[in-house]
Amino acid sequence: MNKIKHIWMKITGFSLFFPLLCLAVVLVINLIRTPDFFRISMNNGVLYGYVIDILNRSSELIILATGMTLVVAASGGTDISVGAVSAVAGAVCIYSLIGGASSDVYRIPYVLALVLGILAGTACGVFNGFLVAKLHIQPMVATLILFTAGRGIAQVLTQGFILYVRKESFKYLGNFLPGIPVPTPIFIAALVVILTILLLKRTSLGLYIQSVGVNRIASRLVGLNSSLIIFLVYVFSGFCAGIAGMIITSRVYSIDANNAGLNIELDAILAVAIGGNSLGGGKFTLIGSVIGAITIQALTTSLYAMKVTADQLPVYKAIVVVIIVAIQSPVVKRWMKAVRHKNALSGNRKKVKA
Amino acid sequence: MMSDKKILLTMRHITKTFPGVRALSDVDFTLRYGEIHALMGENGAGKSTLIKVLTGVEEMDNGEIYMDGIDHTIINRSPQEAQAIGISTVYQEINLCPNLSVAENIFIGREPKKFGRIDWKTMNRKAGDLLSNLNIHIDVSKPLSNYSVAIQQMVAIARAVDISSKVLILDEPTSSLDEQEVEKLFAVMQKLKESGIGIIFVTHFLDQVYKISDRITVLRNGCLVGEYETDKLPSVELVELMIGKEIDDLAKLRKEENDDNNGKKEIIVEARELGHTGTINPFNLKIHKGEVIGLSGLLGSGRSELARAVYGADKPDQGELYFKGKKLQVKTPLDAMKAGMAYLPENRKEEGIIEDLSVRENIIIALQARQGIFKMIRRKEQEEFADRIIDLLQIKTSGKDIPIKQLSGGNQQKVILGRWLLTNPDFLILDEPTRGIDVGTKTEIQKLVLKLAEEGKTVLFISSEIDEMLRVCNKIAVLRDRRMVSELKGDDLSQSNIMKAIAGGETGDE
Ligand SMILES: Nc1ncnc2c1ncn2[C@@H]1O[C@H](COP(=O)(O)OP(=O)(O)OP(=O)(O)O)[C@@H](O)[C@H]1O
Ligand SMILES: [Mg+2]
Numbered sequence A: 001m002n003k004i005k006h007i008w009m010k011i012t013g014f015s016l017f018f019p020l021l022c023l024a025v026v027l028v029i030n031l032i033r034t035p036d037f038f039r040i041s042m043n044n045g046v047l048y049g050y051v052i053d054i055l056n057r058s059s060e061l062i063i064l065a066t067g068m069t070l071v072v073a074a075s076g077g078t079d080i081s082v083g084a085v086s087a088v089a090g091a092v093c094i095y096s097l098i099g100g101a102s103s104d105v106y107r108i109p110y111v112l113a114l115v116l117g118i119l120a121g122t123a124c125g126v127f128n129g130f131l132v133a134k135l136h137i138q139p140m141v142a143t144l145i146l147f148t149a150g151r152g153i154a155q156v157l158t159q160g161f162i163l164y165v166r167k168e169s170f171k172y173l174g175n176f177l178p179g180i181p182v183p184t185p186i187f188i189a190a191l192v193v194i195l196t197i198l199l200l201k202r203t204s205l206g207l208y209i210q211s212v213g214v215n216r217i218a219s220r221l222v223g224l225n226s227s228l229i230i231f232l233v234y235v236f237s238g239f240c241a242g243i244a245g246m247i248i249t250s251r252v253y254s255i256d257a258n259n260a261g262l263n264i265e266l267d268a269i270l271a272v273a274i275g276g277n278s279l280g281g282g283k284f285t286l287i288g289s290v291i292g293a294i295t296i297q298a299l300t301t302s303l304y305a306m307k308v309t310a311d312q313l314p315v316y317k318a319i320v321v322v323i324i325v326a327i328q329s330p331v332v333k334r335w336m337k338a339v340r341h342k343n344a345l346s347g348n349r350k351k352v353k354a
Numbered sequence B: 001m002m003s004d005k006k007i008l009l010t011m012r013h014i015t016k017t018f019p020g021v022r023a024l025s026d027v028d029f030t031l032r033y034g035e036i037h038a039l040m041g042e043n044g045a046g047k048s049t050l051i052k053v054l055t056g057v058e059e060m061d062n063g064e065i066y067m068d069g070i071d072h073t074i075i076n077r078s079p080q081e082a083q084a085i086g087i088s089t090v091y092q093e094i095n096l097c098p099n100l101s102v103a104e105n106i107f108i109g110r111e112p113k114k115f116g117r118i119d120w121k122t123m124n125r126k127a128g129d130l131l132s133n134l135n136i137h138i139d140v141s142k143p144l145s146n147y148s149v150a151i152q153q154m155v156a157i158a159r160a161v162d163i164s165s166k167v168l169i170l171d172e173p174t175s176s177l178d179e180q181e182v183e184k185l186f187a188v189m190q191k192l193k194e195s196g197i198g199i200i201f202v203t204h205f206l207d208q209v210y211k212i213s214d215r216i217t218v219l220r221n222g223c224l225v226g227e228y229e230t231d232k233l234p235s236v237e238l239v240e241l242m243i244g245k246e247i248d249d250l251a252k253l254r255k256e257e258n259d260d261n262n263g264k265k266e267i268i269v270e271a272r273e274l275g276h277t278g279t280i281n282p283f284n285l286k287i288h289k290g291e292v293i294g295l296s297g298l299l300g301s302g303r304s305e306l307a308r309a310v311y312g313a314d315k316p317d318q319g320e321l322y323f324k325g326k327k328l329q330v331k332t333p334l335d336a337m338k339a340g341m342a343y344l345p346e347n348r349k350e351e352g353i354i355e356d357l358s359v360r361e362n363i364i365i366a367l368q369a370r371q372g373i374f375k376m377i378r379r380k381e382q383e384e385f386a387d388r389i390i391d392l393l394q395i396k397t398s399g400k401d402i403p404i405k406q407l408s409g410g411n412q413q414k415v416i417l418g419r420w421l422l423t424n425p426d427f428l429i430l431d432e433p434t435r436g437i438d439v440g441t442k443t444e445i446q447k448l449v450l451k452l453a454e455e456g457k458t459v460l461f462i463s464s465e466i467d468e469m470l471r472v473c474n475k476i477a478v479l480r481d482r483r484m485v486s487e488l489k490g491d492d493l494s495q496s497n498i499m500k501a502i503a504g505g506e507t508g509d510e
Helices: A002-013 A017-033 A050-075 A082-098 A110-134 A139-158 A168-174 A184-202 A205-214 A216-221 A226-251 A264-274 A286-305 A313-328 A330-353 B047-055 B079-084 B102-107 B120-133 B149-163 B179-194 B206-212 B235-243 B303-311 B333-339 B348-352 B359-371 B379-392 B409-422 B439-454 B466-472 B495-503
Strands: A041-043 A046-048 B007-018 B021-032 B036-040 B062-067 B087-090 B167-171 B198-202 B215-220 B223-229 B267-276 B280-288 B292-297 B318-323 B341-344 B427-431 B458-462 B475-480 B483-489
Touching (some): A050 A205, A050 A264, A050 A286, A082 A110, A082 A226, A110 A168, A110 A226, A168 A226, A184 A226, A184 A286, A205 B359, A264 A286, A286 A313, B021 B047, B021 B198, B036 B047, B036 B206, B036 B235, B047 B079, B047 B198, B079 B087, B102 B120, B102 B149, B120 B149, B149 B167, B179 B198, B179 B206, B215 B235, B235 B439, B267 B458, B280 B458, B292 B495, B303 B333, B303 B458, B333 B359, B348 B409, B439 B458, B466 B495, B483 B495
Parallel strands (some): B087 B167, B292 B458, B292 B475, B427 B458
Antiparallel strands (some): B475 B483
16 A cells, blocks of 8 residues: 555656646547547658647747746746747748748758848847846746737738748758658757757756756856856747747748747747746756647647637637646645545544554 | 643654655654743754644644644644644744835734725834834835845744744744844743743754753654753753764864964955945955954844955955955856855855755755856766765765755755865855754864864854854954954954954954
8 A cells, every 4th residue: 555655656756747647638538539540641652640740730839848948947937929039030031032022033042041040030039038137127028029029020021921932842841851751840849859958968057057947046156157047048949939930931831920930939838837847947847848849739639630620729728728737736736735634634543543 | 840831732643754754753742831842953853844744834644733722633734724723933944025025024914904905004113113122123114135134034033923822933043143132032932931822942052942941852863852851951961862972072172273373374365445335334354374264243234245245246346355366356256266265155045055956966066157067067976076065064865866955954054065165165255154053063064164274275254153253263353334343363352352342342452
C-alpha cells in the first residue's frame, strides 16, 4: 500500500507528468471518435495522416513556445507581440524578395531574404528587450506596443495587399522538400528546440535564466547581469518569431499582414502553461512547452475533425483550456491536498481504535 | 511550582516526514497559560516544522493537537484557521507584503472600516501606536520594503502581538534585532504573559532564553529530548542536550592580536569620501590585509548601507574606492566580485537564497557568474564543490539537488555563506553571517572567519551581537545617523566603549 503510494507520488511528481497526461487524453478522445486517427499513409511520395498533420501544423507554435518559455522563465512576463512580429518578419522577407506586388521574379537571393526576415524579427525582439530590461516597463505593456503596431508596419510594406510569391521553391520551407516525405517545418522546429536545449545545457545560460527568474535581486548580488539576461530572452523570442514567420509565409506562399500568425501568441503562452511551467518565472522545462504546443494543435485539429467550424473553434478550445489550467491551479491542488489530508486522518482514527 | 498553571495547548505524537527527511518523529509539546516556552534545538532540529504543523502551513502525518476550551482535536489547514482559534505567529522567514505600507501589513485582512470603507486615518494611527510600543518610530504609510530586515521583523511582531488572543508564536524573532529592540520586545512579551497568553519562543541566543523563558523544550534531529524548567537547567547542560555532546568553550576563541604591525601591512580596501546619497554619508575607511573590521551601530545607522556601497550593491555616487592599491570603479556587483570581493547580504530571503534552485546550484552560482556564460563548471565539479561546502559548514540537507527553500533557516544561511567561500575572495563583506545559526556552528563560523584572516584574507564583519564582534574583530567602526563616527581598536575594544560610541557618548579614541 505504502509502496504504491510512493510510486504514485513519484510519477505525479515528475514534472512532465501532467503535460503528457493532457496530451494523452486529447489523443485518446481522438482515437475513440476517429478510429483511424493514428493511421499514416503515403501519397504522392509524402506522408499523410492526422498525426503528421498535427506535428506539421504545431511547428510554428513549438518555435514560438520555445522563445516564450525563456521569456516567461527569466522575466515572469509574456511576450504578446510574437504573432505580429512573425507577420513583420514575413512581410520583410517577401517585400525584399519581390517588392510591392505579387511576382515570380526574385530581386535578391532567396537566402538573403530569409536572413532579412529573421533579422527583422530579431530587431523587434531587441526593441521589446530594451523596453522591458532597460526601461523596466511591464512585459505585457511593453510587448503590447508591437502587438498593435507590428501589423501596421507589415501593412506599410505590403501596402494593404496580399503579396504572393509565385515560385514553387518558395513553398519548400512550409511544405515539403522534393523527395522528402516529412514536412519541412517539423525539421525546423526540431532543430530550433535541439539547438536551444544545447545552448541552455552546454552553457550556463539555463542556470542564469532560472536564477534571474527566481530572484532577480539575489542574482544581481552574486554577479549576474539580470537586465542583460532579460534583454537577451526577448531578443531570442523575436528571433524565434522571425523563424516562425518564414514558415507561415512559405506555407501559403504569400504574406497577409492582417492574418499571418493571428492569435498565435495566445497559443504560445498557453503551450508554456500547459507544459507545466509557472507563468511567474523561474524553473522551466522546454520539453514541457513543446508537449504543450503539440497538445494545443492536437486539440485544434481534432475539433476540426469533429466538424467544429472555425468560428466556433475558440469556444471549445477555451473550455478545454480552462479545464487544463484549472486542474493545475494552486486552489485545486490545495483542495486535493485537503482531501488527502482527510483520508489520512480517518486512517489515523482507525489506527487509534484498532 | 509553576507547573500548576493550566494547560493551554497540547501536541502529542507529532510526526512529519518530507521526502527523504523525517523532520519530526513522535514529538510531544505542552504549552501552559501565561508562560513563555522556549523551543530549542540545532539547525534543522525541527523547530520551525513543529510550528508550521501547529499553524497549518504544513500538514502532519500523524499526531493530535488539543487546545483548552475545544473538546476535539484541532487541525489547522491554514494560518488563517489557526488565527481564528487564537494562535498568531511570526514565522522565521518574514512573510509580509513588501509593496504594501507598514500599516497595511499590520492590519491586512482586518482593516478598520468606516462606512464600509477602509479608515486609513485610524489604521495609520493604530499602526503607529503598536510600533511605538516596540520603540519603533517610523512612517507607517511608507511601503514596508523601504525598511531594514530588523524593522520588518518588528512589524511582523507588532502584527502578531496585536492579533494574539491565546497563543503567540515567535520563530527567531530576534535574529536581526539589536539589544534595545530585544529589550522592548521582552517587555511586551512579559505583559502578554501576565495577561495569560502562552508564548512559544524560538531562538539561538541562550542569554535570551534564560532572561525571558519559564520552560524549555529541546528537540534534536526531529525527536523530543525533553521539557525542562529554565531555572533548573544550567546553560552548559542545555547546549549538551541540544547538540548531544559537549562543545568547545566559547571563551577559548581568541583572535590574533595583530594591531601593532598594521602599519607595515598592505592596505586592501580604502574608501575616500565614499558615499551613496540617501543611504550613507561619505566616509573614509582603511582596511589592512588580514584584518577583521567590524561595523557597529543602531538600526538604521547605516552599517549595512556602508557595506553595500563598498560592494557596489548600491552604486556609490560620491568619493572613490581603492582596492588592493588600485582605483576600483564598481558599476555592478560583478565588477566588485571580479576584483576579489564577496558580499553576504543580511536579508537572506529577499537577497540571499535563490529559493527554487537546488542547494548545489545555490552554492556554485557566484563562482559560475564570475566565470561567465561559456565556461560552465562541469557537473561533476559542481557536485564536488557542493560536497565540500556541505561538509565544511556541516549543512544539514537530504541531498544536493533539493531546492534550497526546503532547508531549515540556519542551513540556508550556511549555504549562502558557503557560496562565497567557494569563490575564494580576498575581501569578504559579511552582514550578519551567523544569523539564525545554532550555538555550536556559530563558534565554528567565527573560528572560520579568524582562520580566513590568518590566511591573509580581509573581512568586513557586521553583527547586531556585540559579543560576537568583540570575539572576531580587530577593529570596530561605529556608525550613527548614516555617518561613521568613530573607530575603536586595541584596548579600547570593549562592550561599554562600543555601547557608548553607538549611543553617542564620548569615547577615548579619535
Ligand atoms: N518543505 C520542506 N521540504 C523538505 N524538507 C523540509 C522542508 N521544510 C523543512 N524540511 C526539513 O526538515 C528539517 C527540520 O527543519 P526545520 O526548518 O524545522 O528546522 P529548525 O529547527 O527550524 O532549524 P533552524 O534553526 O535552522 O531554523 C530539516 O532537515 C529540513 O531540511
Ligand atoms: Mg527554523
